[in-house]
Amino acid sequence: MAIKVDELEVRQGFTYQVEDGVAVITYDLPDSPVNTLSPETGEVFSRLMTRAEQQADVKAVVFISGKKDNFVAGAKIDFLQTIKTAEEATAISRNGQEGFDRLDAFPKPVVAAIHGSCLGGGLEWALACDYRIATDSPKTSLGLPEVQLGLIPGAGGTQRLPALIGVQAALDLILTGKSLKPAKAKKLGVVDEVVPVPLLRKLAIQRAKELAEGTLKVERTRGQGLKSVVEGGKKKGLAGFFQGLANKELWAEVALEDNPLGRKLVFDEARKQLLKKTRGRYPAPERALQVVRVGLESGHKAGQEAEARAFGELVVSDVSKRLVEMFFATTALKKENGTSNPSVKPRDVKKVAVLGGGLMGGGIAYVASVLQGVPVRVKDKDDDGVRRALKQVQSILDERTKKRSLTPREAAAKMALVTAGTDYSGFKSADLVIEAVFEDLKLKHRIIAEVEAVTGEHCIFASNTSSIPITELAKGSRRPSQVIGMHYFSPVNKMPLLEIITHPGTAEWVTATCVEVGRKQGKTVIVVNDGPGFYTSRILAPYMNEAAYLLAEGADIAELDKALVDFGFPVGPITLLDEVGIDVAQKVGPIMEAAFGKRMAAPKALEGVVTDGRLGRKTQKGFYLYENGKKKEVDPTVYNFLPHGKDRKSFDRQEMAERLVLQMVNEAVRCMGEGILRSPRDGDVGAIFGLGFPPFLGGPFRYVDSRGPADVLRKLEHYHDKLGERFTPAPHLVEMVKAGKTFYPR
DSSP, X not given: OXXXXXHXXXXXXXXXEEEXXXXXXXXXXXTOSSOOXXXXXXXXXXXXXXXXXXOTTOOEEEEEEOSSXXXXXXXXXXXXXXXXXXXXXXXXXXXXXXHHHHHHTOSSOEEEEEOSEEETHHHHHHHTSSEEEEEOOTTOEEEOGGGGGTOOOOSSHHHHHHHHHOHHHHHHHHHHOOEEOHHHHHHHTSSSEEEOGGGHHHHHHHHHHHHHHTOOOOOOOTTOTHHHHHHHHHHHHHHHHHHHHHOHHHHHHHHHHSSHHHHHHHHHHHHHHHHHHHTTOOHXXXXXXXXXXXXXXXXXXXXXXXXXXXXXXXXXXXHHHHHHHHHHHHHHHHTOOSSSOTTOOOOOOOOEXXXXXXXXXXXXXXXXXXXXXXXXXXXXXXXXXXXXXXXXXXXXXXXXXXXXXSOHHHHHHHHTTEEEESXXXXXXXXXXXXXXXXXXXXHHHHHHHHHHHHSOTTOEEEEOOSSSOHHHHHTTOSOGGGEEEEEEOSSTTTOOEEXXXXXXXXXXXXXXXXXXXXXXXXXXXXXXEOSTTTXXXXXXXXXXXXXXXXXXXXXXXXXXXXXXXXXXXXXXXXXXXXXXXXXXXXXXXXXXXXXXOGGGOOOGGGHHHHHTTOOBGGGTBSSEEEETTEEEEEOGXXXXXXXXXXXXXXXXXXXXXXXXXXXXXXXXXXXXXXXXXXXXXXHHHHHHHHHOOOGGGTXXXXXXXXXXXXXXXXXXXHHHHHHOGGGOOOHHHHHHHHHTOOSSOO
């Protein structure tokens, strides 16, 4: 039975009203915190636009959101998951293109009034309008983030954005998926006007009327190349023509984009830079580059057809499936409190104290003060440590000020939240104390006792330890239920993961509170059960050990690193070792071996490197050379301290990568079997966001499922026979293969 238009409108959240000759179409999708796009949305909007076209008293249209802080967040991702074939996805893309083409050609002016996130299909929608007006709110952002899901814009975005702002600026947005703040969007020409939030609706209606009356003429120079110089001359005479000639950015655009040779230079350089980052593992940015080029060289229609075909193929690709699965995994985590009881509520944390003023302590102080937005007190053993902590926070704020994501006044206000000293003054009112001191159990027990003597009964004690079991730490506490692990990753202000570790006696409210704190600090949070190394450090240990074994066998440092980068890791294992600190890895090794036996024993190959004082980047002396803090080539003298010296052997890169990856994956499966992890989902999120496991593979557990548990088991048995017991397959994997199971439902 056909549904009436008005019922469809209500169901899709649209309202239509005419104000002073302007049709205001408001979109407020019911039962959803954000507006998203679906075929039904497009159908209703199209009908409303037809109504506006047919009404003689309607001279213009304003499209606005009814949500508090959201314009349109893009397509419904779960809808994309239902698509089975490339042809089906291509047809959906074509439908979206046709809808926005009709909007683009609408005979009456259309104004997009943007407040909040305007992303993906939401921005494509706005780009098809005649005029875009955005609020100056920090919650307003505009972008085409599709590549982050392994896709490209599929409703004309790859064609309209370059035409509007120029190819180079458009590629920067489309290929990275990054978002723009209102001021930057205005500077680039993505929006025409930026206004205060309370004035958005009123000014949007006013601009719509002015466009209809012809009193507002929109002049755009970016993205128009030589045409805009000529048009400037037509409209403003010689003054306008010479003004165009004087525009350096415009002439760079003309030189590079308005002739075949220039275009070739732009696209060749873009592809070169792209492959440096993706290593050919992520097809979406490359396809986006091709599609933009087709449109530029063969016209809008050809570009849109190329866009639709590419979109269709990417929707059903394995890479996009893995990235979309990860999107849903992190979305689900945001809704959980970290316990098995969803009714447990977090308590307010109004002040945080941090113990330890090193890079880690300073980083924690930054995310607590600047992102969480609470006062922070830092304690270190001496004045130098105090200065380091404050300098760490200030340097990050200075960087943000330089990039204009904060004003100097805002940065000063944030910095004022952080104080530091060498005693426990200021700790009394802390709701949460985070310890980031040296990895020594006796030292940590002493600190727990000192903290509990000066804090209130409600105070939570969290340790940033990366290896010592939280159960052991809690033995030194008179409030063991309030002891928990909060394992941050360095650099804290950039690394997205927070691994929270609970011991059997941790109170549920403590867990829920720390999960909420982590979220407010901008982290993706996983909760794992206690054990030596927890999850991330535990699965990293055998991976790094295997790298050391390969060095001991004579592998070349640069070749080994390249093998893992080619596999999809952001950096190689030896570069990572230099970053973390060779001495730190050496101290964690015995803890892991004591807990798990010989299979976790690290080779002695690196002892000579440490003895030589090579600790990595922090001492500017490690496996690599450093110049002004920047990593250069491998230090050839380091081979003097490794087995085989400078006589390095040639290893197959694929085999080197497989040995390291299987060690990490096998240990992840052990963690699952032993109950360290609550779910494969948490294990995949932790490995990707904490250790850089390749996102396009979906994490260790998705990797096992896609490769096939039986095949992974066979490979482990092969290396076990060849290299020894460190490749002993996880019992849980053996059981799964026998039962014919996978980690995720098929």
